[in-house]
Amino acid sequence: MTSTRDHGYARYKLDGCRCYTCGWAVAQYRDAREHAIRRGEWQPYVDAAPVREHLERLRACSLGLRRVAEIVHVDRKRLQVILNGRPERGTELQEQVRPALAAAVLRVEPTLDNLGSATPISSVGTHRRLTALVAAGWPQAHLAKRLGMSDGNFSSLLGRSQVIVRTARLVRSVYDELWLSDPREHGVGTQPFSRARNHGASHQWAPPGAWDEDTIDDPAAFPDWTGRCGTPGGCHIHSRIGVPACQPCRIARQKARAAARDTTA
Ligand SMILES: [Zn+2]
Ligand SMILES: [Zn+2]
Structure with a gap:
């Protein structure tokens, strides 16, 4: 789609x-x-x-x-x-x-709350929320159940570039409910919890803390893993916390190095 x-x-x-x-x-x-x-x-x-x-x-x-x-x-x-x-x-x-x-x-804008429930929209915010929850230890099967979906539908949802507004709203409400909670206090076993976190880490899925609620739906926004992503200092924090440097951090480091070369040349 x-x-x-x-x-x-x-x-x-x-x-x-x-x-x-x-x-x-x-x-x-x-x-x-x-x-x-x-x-x-x-x-x-x-x-x-x-x-x-x-x-x-x-x-x-x-x-x-x-x-x-x-x-x-x-x-x-x-x-x-x-x-x-x-x-x-x-x-x-x-x-x-x-x-x-x-x-x-x-002042009326075509927001998630205003749009008709069957309108197709970008899946960016929906994907970010779901992958952030997995990275935080919520197993996909658990999320699928909360969304009233089969595991297969959940997987295909993650592969789609568009979703309908109804799905986006549902995912947003599940995310708002869960993102601050510890999955292990909500019926998720220690092993599924670890497996979900490892799965998220292996895909470099950003956790909820890296996203800002105001910009999570903006395609131009990027996750802030370090609190300083996109600045020259970001890469140091990435290596300290053991998360591979993100694209904005790599670009910021390249620019800082190029600037340093220019001033010393
Ligand atoms: Zn365009
Ligand atoms: Zn970064």
């Missing part, structure tokens, strides 16, 4: 694509949207066009009018009018909208 979305806002948000086209689309759009929200702070009415554009973007993320109306607590018809005009009065579009409604709609 790979994404069929075009590069741009929806692909950035849902598939985690970080290519130039997607990054540019999101950065430009963020500026325009903040501008539109600010304009509303000192005007009784604002242009409806940015709101319409945002509704269209949300729709491209499979976030329809009904759901947006629920999130911002307005009648769906009020959004319908912004999007499609009033057919009974000709097809002219609504040109202006109250700033509070504009800001509320413009």
Whole structure:
């Protein structure tokens, strides 16, 4: 299962694509949207066009009018009018909208909580959470059971680049419940515990402590094994704690060495 979305806002948000086209689309759009929200702070009415554009973007993320109306607590018809005009009065579009409604709609993001449960999204955060739990000593069979999955489905989940929102939410809630707990105090035997940890270590799966809850779903984020990953000092800590140096640490060391060569040359 790979994404069929075009590069741009929806692909950035849902598939985690970080290519130039997607990054540019999101950065430009963020500026325009903040501008539109600010304009509303000192005007009784604002242009409806940015709101319409945002509704269209949300729709491209499979976030329809009904759901947006629920999130911002307005009648769906009020959004319908912004999007499609009033057919009974000709097809002219609504040109202006109250700033509070504009800001509320413009602030809706296609997040895990907002999206429809069957929407396919990137599996990055789901994989990170599951592999982190295994690295912390939770056996895959135990996790599969908690997720209501067979061992086979659990394994194939780890191999997929996309998951549906329902699965991602379920994994997130299991992760939130377990990541601070000791598996051995929750019915996991000492041997399965050690086997899971060894399995995680052999795959270099980052444990929960290496992830930040705010960025674990961001494809650009990397696990911080040492507390200083991505800085020149990271590699020393890696060798001290016996974890192979991660990519950001290796790059930081290369850069530091190159800088040192330049100053001594
Ligand atoms: Zn892209
Ligand atoms: Zn590192």
